[in-house]
Amino acid sequence: MERLVRVAREARVNAYAPYSGYLVGAALEDEEGRIFAGVNVENVSYGACICAERSAVTRMVTEGGRSARALALVTVDGGVPCGICLQVLTELCEDAASFRIIIADEEETIREHKLSELLPYAFESQKVQRT
Numbered sequence: 001m002e003r004l005v006r007v008a009r010e011a012r013v014n015a016y017a018p019y020s021g022y023l024v025g026a027a028l029e030d031e032e033g034r035i036f037a038g039v040n041v042e043n044v045s046y047g048a049c050i051c052a053e054r055s056a057v058t059r060m061v062t063e064g065g066r067s068a069r070a071l072a073l074v075t076v077d078g079g080v081p082c083g084i085c086l087q088v089l090t091e092l093c094e095d096a097a098s099f100r101i102i103i104a105d106e107e108e109t110i111r112e113h114k115l116s117e118l119l120p121y122a123f124e125s126q127k128v129q130r131t
């Protein structure tokens with residue numbers, strides 16, 4: 001947990017948030033124990049913004065990861081992931097009831113939640129297997 005929070009905290013300084021000023025750093029751990037950092041990237045066209053959590057997920061998938069088991073998120077006030085990010089995380093974890101989300105703020109207060117607690121009614125679908 002400490003390593004994930006440290007990576008998220010270090011990544012946060014690279015966030016690009018000129019409109020909100022709300023810097024977010026994320027660190028996602030995959031099934032092999034690899035850690036992928038992500039940051040929020042804002043855009044004047046707000047729909048084009050990307051959250052730190054999805055930035056980390058994209059990096060994991062790009063580098064061959066397919067299953068995540070934990071996420072650390074660092075913000076100024078310990079804010080939780082948005083619904084879109086929670087749904088994306090649900091897509092790429094084995095079990096939402098065991099997926100850990102560790103949330104830290106600037107004061108180093110740390111809370112831990114299970115993904116299923118934060119998104120109890122996630123969408124589910126049948127995944128198509130690639131050959």
